[in-house]
Amino acid sequence: MPTTAAFPAAVLLLLCAAAASASASAAFxxxxxxxxxxxxGPKASDMRGTVVVGRYAVPKWEISGFVEYIKSGQKQGDMLLVVPGGAFAVRLGNEASIKQRLPVARGMYYSLTFSAARTCAQEEKLNVSVAPDWGVLPMQTLYSSNxxxxxxxxxRADRDVAEIVIHNPGVEEDPACGPLIDSVAIRALYPPKAxxxxxxxxxxxxxxPYVFPNTTWGVLxxxxxxxxxxxxxxxxxxxLKAVKYIDSGHFSVPEGKRAVELVAGKESAIAQVARTIPGKTYVLSFAVGDASNSCEGSMVVEAFAGKDTVKVPYxxxxxxxxKxxxxxxxxxxVRTRIMFYSTFYTMRSDDFSSLCGPVLDDVKLLSVRNP
Structure with missing residues (x-):
């Protein structure tokens, strides 16, 4: 029977644990x-035409530089600006950025997913960062016809709050020639082990990464x-090119709910280094198929395990x-590099402008007894 004095300590411990649990769950x-x-969107008083005026004019976001608030169907000269979801998006002009702070769990890995479209500049790219990590995403290649x-x-979250920044580092003669940004999402990652x-x-x-439930073009x-x-x-x-992450809600997937589509021939490769024992025999098995997205024709996936290789036609x-x-x-x-890429470039037969390719899934590596 616990003493009366023990109850406050026990209750305090439970409250602290509950608070920590609530704090962690709030971060995910x-x-x-x-x-x-x-x-x-911004208030009318914070707009000058399409240009947003005021650092905090876009609710929940902090902006800097030349940022426009774009409505779907809006025209720029002869170009129609299309928004992928909903009715509005933002456009980042020269050296412009959008920023948001979000609670996260320190030490956890997260993936950002966002939609972007190139407008009138040819060499557009985006700098994405959560200090101290950052990366430059090229946008020269358009993978979907829409x-x-x-x-x-x-x-990887180094702090309890992540400062998410999407920045256009471009400098164009027309400051409005920047990428459109829409639908910014996050997902906590739980890296599996061998x-x-x-x-x-x-x-x-x-x-x-997070896959938007209402989109049909996957995630690069x-x-x-x-x-x-x-x-x-x-x-x-x-x-040199991206690979596409696809889901069973919008594509044909050989196994489970997710797979990878190798969309850019030999320029679209994925790899992993596995621990192996020299002299031991291993079997690398995998599935090759198509995503049921009108990607027709003869395809070949090349698989590599160190210096060994196999070509799989589909x-x-x-x-x-x-198959x-x-x-x-x-x-x-003691380390064997496993790599996959598609031999050929393929275009979708329904629009002839979208890159596509074979689907890779259910990749397994197992050791076997030597004969």
Whole structure:
């Protein structure tokens, strides 16, 4: 029977634990940031035409530089400005940025997902940062025919509050020639570990960035992304072009709910380094298919395990389906690099302007007894 004096201490301990739990749960926000779709706009008094005046004029955001508030269907000369979700977006002109502070759990990994569209500048890019991490996302290549792409970028929270900044570092003659930004979201990442069932991490691609439920174009994992801060935990994008992260809600996926589409031929590659034992035999198995997105034709996925390789042909009708493949190899070092890319460039048959490619999923690496 606890003493009367013990009760206050026990209650205090429970209250502290509950408060810590509530604080941690408050930090894990999966979905749109506050006013992440920019549907809450500035007051009329804070607008000069389309230009926003005032650092805090856009609710929940802090802005700097030449920022415009754009309505879907608005025209710039002969160009029609399209907004991917809702009715409004912001445009970042020369050296302009938007910023928001968000509570996070220190030490956790997070992925940002946002939609962006190039307007009239040709060499547009975006600098995304959460101090001390930052990255430059190129926007020269358009992967979807609707004019918009969604991008993912990841960071590790070093503080309890993340200062999220999206910045246009471009300097154009026309300050309005900057990218449109819409639908900024976040997702907490829980990087999986290798196990005796799979020596690769996240081989099923189930752990990855937030995918907007009302979009049909997937999420791009940008090029030159290292695995330390990858929005696709465990994997690196070792190529000049992005890979596309797709979900079963909008695409055909061989296994589970998520997969990767290799959308830019040999310029769109993903890799992972696995721990291996020299002289031991391993089997790399994976699924190759199409996303049921009118990506038709002869496709080939090339898989590499160290110096060993296999080419897996897949004849796509663009209506879904997949086949399984195996690469058996003997390890020659304590680290073996596993890599995949698509041999050919493919365009969707329904619009002839959207890059597409074979789907990769259910990647497993297991050791086997030597014969």
């Amino acid at each position: 926000i999966d979905g749109l940031l506050p006013n992440g779709d920019f549907e809450l 004019g918009w792409d969604s991008y993912a970028w990841a960071f 196990s005796n069932r799979n020596l690769l991490k996240n081989g099923d691609f189930e752990e990855g 994992i940008p090029p030159n992304i290292e695995d330390d801060h990858s929005p696709l935990p465990g994997w690196m994008v070792e190529s 004849e796509s009708k663009g209506k879904g389906g997949y 399984r493949a195996v690469l058996r190899f003997k390890a020659v070092s």
